[in-house]
Amino acid sequence: xxxxxxxxxxxxxxxxxxxxxxxxxxxxxxxxxxxxxxxxxxxxxxxxxxxxxxxxxxxxxxxxxxxxxxxxxxxxxxxxxxxxxxxxxxxxxxxxxxxxxxxxxxxxxxxxxxxxxxxxxxxxxxxxxxxxxxxxxxxxxxxxxxxxxxxxxxxxxxxxxxxxxxxxxxxxxxxxxxxxxxxxxxxxxxxxxxxxxxxxxxxxxxxxxxxxxxxxxxxxxxxxxxxxxxxxxxxxxxxxxxxxxxxxxxxxxxxxxxxxxxxxxxxxxxxxxxxxxxxxxxxxxxxxxxxxxxxxxxxxxxxxxxxxxxxxxxxxxxxxxxxxxxxxxxxxxxxxxxxxxxxxxxxxxxxxxxxxxxxxxxxxxxxxxxxxxxxxxxxxxxxxxxxxxxxxxxxxxxxxxxxxxxxxxxxxxxxxxxxxxxxxxxxxxxxxxxxxxxxxxxxxxxxxxxxxx
Numbered sequence: 001x002x003x004x005x006x007x008x009x010x011x012x013x014x015x016x017x018x019x020x021x022x023x024x025x026x027x028x029x030x031x032x033x034x035x036x037x038x039x040x041x042x043x044x045x046x047x048x049x050x051x052x053x054x055x056x057x058x059x060x061x062x063x064x065x066x067x068x069x070x071x072x073x074x075x076x077x078x079x080x081x082x083x084x085x086x087x088x089x090x091x092x093x094x095x096x097x098x099x100x101x102x103x104x105x106x107x108x109x110x111x112x113x114x115x116x117x118x119x120x121x122x123x124x125x126x127x128x129x130x131x132x133x134x135x136x137x138x139x140x141x142x143x144x145x146x147x148x149x150x151x152x153x154x155x156x157x158x159x160x161x162x163x164x165x166x167x168x169x170x171x172x173x174x175x176x177x178x179x180x181x182x183x184x185x186x187x188x189x190x191x192x193x194x195x196x197x198x199x200x201x202x203x204x205x206x207x208x209x210x211x212x213x214x215x216x217x218x219x220x221x222x223x224x225x226x227x228x229x230x231x232x233x234x235x236x237x238x239x240x241x242x243x244x245x246x247x248x249x250x251x252x253x254x255x256x257x258x259x260x261x262x263x264x265x266x267x268x269x270x271x272x273x274x275x276x277x278x279x280x281x282x283x284x285x286x287x288x289x290x291x292x293x294x295x296x297x298x299x300x301x302x303x304x305x306x307x308x309x310x311x312x313x314x315x316x317x318x319x320x321x322x323x324x325x326x327x328x329x330x331x332x333x334x335x336x337x338x339x340x341x342x343x344x345x346x347x348x349x350x351x352x353x354x355x356x357x358x359x360x361x362x363x364x365x366x367x368x369x370x371x372x373x374x375x376x377x378x379x380x381x382x383x384x385x386x387x388x389x390x391x392x393x394x395x396x397x398x399x400x401x402x403x404x405x406x407x408x409x410x411x412x413x414x415x416x417x418x419x420x421x422x423x424x425x426x427x428x429x430x431x432x433x434x435x436x437x438x439x440x441x442x443x444x445x446x447x448x449x450x451x452x453x
Contacts, residue, residue, distance in 0.1 A: 258399030
């Protein structure tokens with residue numbers, strides 16, 4: 001990979017993704033004329049149920065995301081990049097991520113830290129994050145690009161968090177979960193409800209390890225930030241994502257997950273503020289791939305391709321992991337990463353009316369779509385919350401990938417991706433389009449396709 005020029009500094013990166021909000025605006029895009037569309041999307045009364053349920057927190061997560069962005073804009077340790085009037089990215093000032101062809105020895109590191117008047121912040125194999133007390137990020141990139149054995153040097157980017165008898169779970173029984181019927185989840189459970197051997201990693205803010213709807217569904221995880229095995233959630237986002245995938249189903253409380261038996265591997269790579277660095281998220285992806293995750297959900301992203309993130313995604317993909325990522329919440333067609341990488345299934349959000357959610361990003365990198373408006377799920381501190389966003393759409397696809405591999409664990413990640421896309425329910429313009437990709441995921445048809453092989 002070639003050296004990064006000074007101009008790369010001007011394109012550092014971050015942002016986005018994660019959560020959306022309780023938007024119920026209509027999208028200008030017309031949905032398909034398919035006569036079955038009206039039957040599939042009959043959810044307004046259920047949405048009202050969510051609104052009036054006092055046991056479910058109602059969080060304007062789009063507004064929350066803007067609060068995080070405002071904080072980063074005013075943080076003196078963070079630099080801002082404006083891609084256009086709508087999309088922006090951030091990176092840590094005076095920091096640089098450097099990939100060496102070999103790990104430098106101690107004298108070499110001492111020489112380089114002395115040259116930059118700084119120190120080593122973090123390292124992973126031959127990738128090291130350096131911080132200087134006086135040099136700017138562009139000066140650091142220029143310095144390291146002049147050093148031997150450097151493959152790339154780039155800013156340390158910041159990422160934001162962008163049932164067959166029916167289950168007896170309380171919020172499911174009362175029809176608050178419009179999202180599961182619309183993707184034909186219950187019919188799919190006739191084929192498989194999952195397999196605890198197929199592990200789904202959630203690289204996020206962690207998971208509430210004591211949540212009554214999740215504590216029995218978790219396997220060993222990792223806290224990247226603290227370098228320990230206690231990935232507890234102090235933000236709520238990761239717990240919500242995990243609950244959509246695998247909240248304990250048929251236990252007479254809370255919500256029903258897409259899978260009854262697949263385990264969640266919680267990876268904490270973002271902090272309480274709701275964002276994390278390229279380095280930490282990449283390290284979380286690699287850890288998940290190395291520890292047996294067959295599916296990796298990334299409800300996060302930014303607007304600039306990172307060499308380190310690309311390497312982490314490629315590493316996990318070559319280990320046969322299915323990788324799913326949210327498209328972003330800025331109603332923009334600017335490609336978001338990692339969703340736009342070819343090894344990743346990029347997911348846009350659909351509202352209960354069958355239209356693209358008004359906040360959802362779109363573009364030719366969208367592979368499929370999934371429900372993303374007012375999705376009830378688990379939340380930290382043993383609570384439940386209804387959130388919106390492409391962050392909520394992505395775990396629907398991760399849960400489906402887990403079910404597909406449960407039905408046939410011998411499938412490759414490419415097989416799983418193709419099944420998910422080829423069996424999607426067409427929305428919008430006929431065929432693949434920029435709003436919905438191949439369409440709305442269909443659990444039943446996807447599992448039937450596996451079963452027929």
